[in-house]
Amino acid sequence: MASSIPFCGVCEQSNITKPSIIWCFECDEGLCSECKDHHSRSKGTRKHCTLPISEYQKIPCDVVKITQTCSKHNEKYTIYCKKHDSLCCGSCIVENHMECRDFDKLTDVIQNTKLSNAFYEIEQSLAELSDNIHIIRKNRENNLGRLSKEKTQIEKAIKQTRITINNHLDKIQDNIIKS
Secondary structure (H helix, E strand, O other): OOOOOEEEHHHHHHOOOOOOOOHHHOOOEEEOOOHHHHHOOOOOOOOOOOEHHHHHHOOOOOOOOOOOOOOOOOOOOEEEOOOOOOOEHHHHHHOOOOOOOOEEEHHHHHHHHHHHHHEEEEHHHHHHHHHHHHHHHHHHHHHHHHHHHHHHHHHHHHHHHHHHHHHHHHHHHHHHHHH
């Protein structure tokens, strides 16, 4: 994946260049914020598997990105063969996978990917939460240390003030006794 942000595929059809904020694996294109809103509300695309463009860009270049159509037969992928770890259209099944027995519907595989993405996002949120708790704990320890030092200083100030007051009262008492 190139490091630059791809343009919105829908807007490019109208010769408009807007940066993508999400990648739709089923449409095999990026979408800007406006097109993302339409995409997520449209009946035909609302259940598509999408990923923030920043996460999509982290996918290494040597990893084959899933496209929706079989390049050999120009048919839509609908099945995932677990034995061969590959996507299959109807023609692929007939030509290459008649002996295979372990298949999944591609929509189920994509849904599991969505759940994996959700798990990743939750994991990231928990990591942030852990960092924040660590920062709060450290701040609390610093505050307790600062308060302890201030308490010691206040106790010394009170002690010194009592000594000063007692010395002053002793002088007054001595003056009264001498008079």
